Amino acid sequence: MLLRFSREFEDQLSEWQQAKLLRPLDIALLRAIPQAEAVPEPLLLYLMLASAQLAQGHLCLDFAVAAKAPLQLLPVALRQSSHAAKLKDFCRQHPPMQAASELLAYPALVSTDLRQASQPFVLRANRLYLRRYAADEQSIADFIDGRRQADLQLRQQLQPQALRQLLGLLFPAEGAEVNWQQQACALAASSYFAVITGGPGTGKTTTVLKLLLLLLRQSASGLHIVLAAPTGKAAARLTESLSQSRLQLAQMLPQLADLLPQLPARAQTVHRLLAPKPDGSGFRYHAGQLLPVDVVIVDEASMLDVSLFAALVRALPPQCRLILLGDKDQLASVEAGAVLAEICRHAEAGGYSQHTADWLAQLTGQPLPAAFLSPQPDALDQHVVMLRKSHRFNEHSGIGRLARAVNLGDSKAGSLLESCGTGPADLHAVLLSQDQLAQQVSARIVTLLAPYLQMLQQPVTTATMEAQAQALHRQFAQVQLLCALRQGPAGVETVNLALEQRLAQLRLIGKNSGWYHGRPVIVLQNDYSTGLMNGDIGICLAVEQEGQPQLRVAFLQPDNKNHSSVRWFLPGRLPNLETAFALTVHKSQGSEFNHAVLLLPPSDSPVLTRELIYTAITRARTEFSLLLTDWTVFNQAVARCIVRQGGLRLV
Numbered sequence: 117m118l119l120r121f122s123r124e125f126e127d128q129l130s131e132w133q134q135a136k137l138l139r140p141l142d143i144a145l146l147r148a149i150p151q152a153e154a155v156p157e158p159l160l161l162y163l164m165l166a167s168a169q170l171a172q173g174h175l176c177l178d179f180a181v182a183a184k185a186p187l188q189l190l191p192v193a194l195r196q197s198s199h200a201a202k203l204k205d206f207c208r209q210h211p212p213m214q215a216a217s218e219l220l221a222y223p224a225l226v227s228t229d230l231r232q233a234s235q236p237f238v239l240r241a242n243r244l245y246l247r248r249y250a251a252d253e254q255s256i257a258d259f260i261d262g263r264r265q266a267d268l269q270l271r272q273q274l275q276p277q278a279l280r281q282l283l284g285l286l287f288p289a290e291g292a293e294v295n296w297q298q299q300a301c302a303l304a305a306s307s308y309f310a311v312i313t314g315g316p317g318t319g320k321t322t323t324v325l326k327l328l329l330l331l332l333r334q335s336a337s338g339l340h341i342v343l344a345a346p347t348g349k350a351a352a353r354l355t356e357s358l359s360q361s362r363l364q365l366a367q368m369l370p371q372l373a374d375l376l377p378q379l380p381a382r383a384q385t386v387h388r389l390l391a392p393k394p395d396g397s398g399f400r401y402h403a404g405q406l407l408p409v410d411v412v413i414v415d416e417a418s419m420l421d422v423s424l425f426a427a428l429v430r431a432l433p434p435q436c437r438l439i440l441l442g443d444k445d446q447l448a449s450v451e452a453g454a455v456l457a458e459i460c461r462h463a464e465a466g467g468y469s470q471h472t473a474d475w476l477a478q479l480t481g482q483p484l485p486a487a488f489l490s491p492q493p494d495a496l497d498q499h500v501v502m503l504r505k506s507h508r509f510n511e512h513s514g515i516g517r518l519a520r521a522v523n524l525g526d527s528k529a530g531s532l533l534e535s536c537g538t539g540p541a542d543l544h545a546v547l548l549s550q551d552q553l554a555q556q557v558s559a560r561i562v563t564l565l566a567p568y569l570q571m572l573q574q575p576v577t578t579a580t581m582e583a584q585a586q587a588l589h590r591q592f593a594q595v596q597l598l599c600a601l602r603q604g605p606a607g608v609e610t611v612n613l614a615l616e617q618r619l620a621q622l623r624l625i626g627k628n629s630g631w632y633h634g635r636p637v638i639v640l641q642n643d644y645s646t647g648l649m650n651g652d653i654g655i656c657l658a659v660e661q662e663g664q665p666q667l668r669v670a671f672l673q674p675d676n677k678n679h680s681s682v683r684w685f686l687p688g689r690l691p692n693l694e695t696a697f698a699l700t701v702h703k704s705q706g707s708e709f710n711h712a713v714l715l716l717p718p719s720d721s722p723v724l725t726r727e728l729i730y731t732a733i734t735r736a737r738t739e740f741s742l743l744l745t746d747w748t749v750f751n752q753a754v755a756r757c758i759v760r761q762g763g764l765r766l767v
């Protein structure tokens with residue numbers, strides 16, 4: 117039975133829903149809980165607001181934040197709206213901290229002890245959670261805590277001298293500067309849980325491969341190692357990057373080359389590792405059925421949402437190591453929580469205890485500078501090492517400098533781009549007018565895509581289809597247009613449509629809707645029947661068969677020999693997908709392009725954040741372009757950080 121509330125309260129709810137202060141889902145949730153009937157209406161509204169926080173990526177409603185700044189409970193776009201006053205008035209009339217204590221009078225609905233019972237809400241340290249998210253956060257905190265205890269024993273068993281020798285072999289001395297890769301390897305080699313964070317090209321993959329060689333050398337009976345990533349695209353890129361790094365390591369470290377065959381050749385998605393049950397009721401591996409693994413490496417961990425992370429740690433056996441790799445400054449997952457960013461909150465400063473610093477110095481022979489030590493060390497910081505030197509972008513690289521400036525929220529970041537022509541050669545900015553924006557963008561992108569479009573003019577035959585698909589994929593990945601938004605005049609949908617129309621007008625594609633020769637597509641969900649993963653890119657080609665063109669879609673699948681093979685599909689067999697001439701920045705995470713072109717919308721939006729701009733810039737290998745109509749939009753985005761409420765550091 118669904119609850120009906122008093123007439124006045126129902127009216128208030130529909131007003132709040134219309135004002136977008138609540139979602140229909142937030143209201144429906146409380147209607148479905150019989151115990152809610154006894155709760156006074158203001159408290160019910162707080163419970164609904166706690167559920168509404170998830171839409172903004174927060175794990176909980178923080179009453180302390182609500183008391184200090186009630187508008188923080190709203191998406192940025194709504195904070196200026198006339199409706200925001202409703203929320204302010206509500207918080208004034210029903211003070212949040214008082215509501216937090218009043219909620220305790222309803223133990224059938226709200227519990228303070230997660231382990232005790234199964235109430236739908238959990239209140240801890242003035243944070244109100246839906247039970248599931250409190251449980252996820254608790255699982256992660258328990259996992260990290262458990263691993264920390266186990267580390268004490270592990271370090272007693274290790275032989276520092278032997279480790280030091282291996283670390284010396286893996287990281288030959290380079291000078292007086294701290295070798296953070298070596299520090300990361302030393303920490304991870306002596307921990308059951310470690311996080312290696314760093315910007316693009318700082319050597320995360322290289323470091324973790326060296327770590328695996330070290331662990332393999334130390335293991336008497338071999339190790340079951342698994343490499344995973346949150347998306348299929350990121351897993352494919354990790355597979356590719358692994359095969360390149362293996363070749364380099366084989367040359368650099370001939371003494372350890374015999375161990376290379378023991379390294380996994382492929383990475384998989386975290387979902388696939390946990391094996392979803394066919395009926396969608398969870399995973400085959402969980403706390404009651406642990407994964408048979410010794411070491412799990414998860415790359416692009418910024419994209420891990422709290423629920424997937426919790427599901428993973430619950431399924432790990434006690435003696436299994438978990439090593440997370442990722443760039444803490446990138447966009448977090450669209451789902452709730454920002455686990456990597458939260459764990460790495462103090463990574464820049466280090467925050468090491470004297471004990472950690474002494475241990476690392478013993479293993480590496482390199483003492484950490486005092487600036488990285490903290491007099492009041494936080495336990496979580498002892499698991500994290502940040503790699504600080506980019507081996508891809510040197511100090512003269514415009515991309516590297518721009519990424520750093522954006523990351524620091526430096527208001528001068530725009531001037532690096534504005535000084536086009538006189539500034540760094542790898543950066544470009546183009547100011548467009550608002551009129552016919554998508555058409556102006558299309559004209560520019562068609563020029564950048566010229567080599568790809570030219571290649572498409574070659575007829576594709578059954579004899580040449582494989583090689584042509586490979587070449588077209590390589591060419592298509594050279595330049596990628598990234599949109600900050602999905603909808604609106606500069607959104608992915610409008611721009612893809614405008615591009616298709618322009619290409620059809622120029623007769624560079626056969627038609628501008630449905631399937632056509634040359635249509636690039638991106639898969640929008642994992643599909644285990646085809647093996648295609650969310651984020652995979654395909655190209656539709658008309659293959660001449662007995663004089664008749666047949667449309668087939670070519671997807672690349674990296675193999676373990678640093679090559680790719682092509683998988684062909686009939687368009688009708690493919691899962692949910694969309695055209696990929698333009699991608700959202702979110703969808704581009706985990707991919708890289710020689711030239712990344714970011715299009716900003718004409719007006720500000722809460723989605724435009726420092727993390728989004730940074731993620732777009734760091735997709736670029738050799739060139740980055742910004743298309744915009746107004747520099748204020750760029751500057752406002754750089755000034756806006758994503759803040760997500762969660763309590764991992766408090767649990």
Ligand SMILES: Nc1ncnc2c1ncn2[C@@H]1O[C@H](COP(=O)(O)OP(=O)(O)OP(=O)(O)O)[C@@H](O)[C@H]1O
Pocket residue numbers: 297314315316317318319320321322323357364507508
């Ligand atoms: N210490 C080093 N000295 C010189 N080159 C290095 C060093 N570490 C890594 N590299 C090189 O820098 C490049 C990037 O390294 P790697 O792929 O390990 O970085 P990453 O942080 O994993 O990058 P991504 O941002 O792509 O995930 C590789 O070509 C690698 O060989």
